Amino acid sequence: MARPHVVVLPMPYQGHVTPLMELSHRLAECGVDVTFVNTEHNHTLLIDALPSGGAGRSSLDGIRMVAVPDGLADGEDRKDISKLVDGLMRHVPGYLEDLIRSLEASEGTKISWLIADGGMAWALRVGKKLGLRCACFWPGSAAFLAVILGVDRFIQEGVLDEKGWPRRKETLQLAPGMPPVDTSQLPWNTAGAPEGQPVIFQLITGNNRAIADVAEVTLCNSFREAEPGAFKLYPDVLPFGPLFADAQFRKPVGQLFPEDARCIEWLDAQPERAVVYVAFGSFAIFDPRQFEELALGLELTGRPFLWVVRPDSTAGLSDAWLDEFRRRIAGRGMIVSWCSQQQVLAHRAVACFVSHCGWNSTMEGVRNGVPFLCWPYFTDQFMNQSYICDVWRNGLPMVPGPDGVVTKEEVRGKVMRVVGDDGIKERVRALKDASCRCLAEGGSSYENFKKFVDLLKE
Structure with a gap:
């Protein structure tokens, strides 16, 4: 046949x-x-x-x-x-x-x-x-x-x-x-x-x-x-x-952007469940003010972080500001333009995932037992946030202020909460185990x- x-x-x-x-x-x-x-x-x-x-x-x-x-x-x-x-x-x-x-x-x-x-x-x-x-x-x-x-x-x-x-x-x-x-x-x-x-x-x-x-x-x-x-x-x-x-992670999965493989070696050098992983997919765009608040919030956490920043992630941001930020966080934070996300989420060093809540990211985080901080951008991502925060309860929402901006204090506070919440950790493990059984x-x-x-x- x-x-x-x-x-x-x-x-x-x-x-x-x-x-x-x-x-x-x-x-x-x-x-x-x-x-x-x-x-x-x-x-x-x-x-x-x-x-x-x-x-x-x-x-x-x-x-x-x-x-x-x-x-x-x-x-x-x-x-x-x-x-x-x-x-x-x-x-x-x-x-x-x-x-x-x-x-x-x-x-x-x-x-x-x-x-x-x-x-x-x-x-x-x-x-x-x-x-x-x-x-x-x-x-x-x-x-x-x-x-x-x-x-x-x-x-x-x-x-x-x-x-x-x-x-x-x-x-x-x-x-x-x-x-x-x-x-x-x-x-x-x-x-x-x-x-x-x-x-x-x-x-x-x-x-x-x-x-x-x-x-x-x-x-x-x-x-x-x-x-x-x-x-x-x-x-x-x-x-x-x-x-x-x-x-x-040997088979190519159709990435449309070159991956920066250095981040895996960098993760290898980090403590277990310490790293805040930040990635917003291939579409989300931030205005310069929001980008700066997110950057300062990650710095305020005091934790190592891996942040995926596409070349078109923001427009109008001062190059001098970004260069100064990179100097301040050198050794503790790593910024890449793209990465092998499944390999990152499977890494023992990752503590939580600041995500746009695309469905691929959602399933990858669930399968690898990583709690979420949700920052949806468009289409189905708002529904996916609702699954994460309201139904499965394995993450928390990032809440913007009255002016629509998620502040650096909100970023720092939510990271502290999600990595320290024992209930979220238990629910994350339970959903991971359920996915593995399926x-x-x-x-x-x-x-x-x-x-x-x-x-x-x-």
Whole structure:
């Protein structure tokens, strides 16, 4: 029997590329041929970020890497979500169809499945047109998926208007044990400038229809014990997380930025459970005042800290101020532009995680038993903060002052509280143990992944 061949299509953002790359590694280990489709822009970033230099690379550990245009011109702002989404929806279906036809013609074999990111679920219709079986991979929480899939119901009940805007301020509680959702923080209304919201909402409603019409199965990077209410609400969604590529951190997971490996050696020299790890993902941007307050707060803690600061993390900050800060914290704090986050969170020296609460970061922190300090930026991150602070109670929120700025005193105080709270430590250990049980042989995530692999091999 021929090996199954799947095409994997992530939404072109770091938080989507990584979990689908982790899934691809797992599938390849199980005898599945994988073709991973990035946009040309992200393909170049990923290859250039490989530690050994990726020029000419067409595969990663046996995963074939290919690319399609995203519909945007060189130099256009790909962090403008509505602009990128519009380009993807208008241009990528044709490119994807041509790619799949070309792959089949050149190899003389049939591609059997398309696994599309939930943010790219419209692509499932391309798979159906070409006779492929189709699966949707949801990279966020099941609770976030429940909110997305509930759009039609919210419109019918008068919570939303036809364009996705809330008709009234309300807190939605979809099921017991799920985090409440404030209508002022709906994911499609917190994903950029208001003028781009119609495109985001069009994407969501179109994706919902494609999932309902085409997807044979919807997969989720979560685990049952973390979200029992959401999985009871949507029992057909298969959780098999928290995903990771390999326990030794040797397999590349699609980083779009070069990693600074020096931070691991630096962590090796730190005391156990001493380091404050600070990272806000690939999107969050701070104004100079907030950046300075965070920096001074980390300094005030008196603890060693590892802080990921992308080159575009802030604009307008004085170079002289940052240089002086670096001199003051030299030897106690380390600032890097990017790192292997899973390797950092697994390190014995990390005491807590100051996080934007992206779902990958949330699952990585949970799996490694690290308490959180929550600082959400947009979309589903507010819901994830609610899971952490209100449902699981394995972290605390960073609370801004009346002027919207999280002060240095707030940073220092919350770090002191979260690392000294025995109740949080116990709950962190309990949730980590639950995630490990799910991933172990016979656990729910283990069995769901096995079920999916069997489906691919039918």
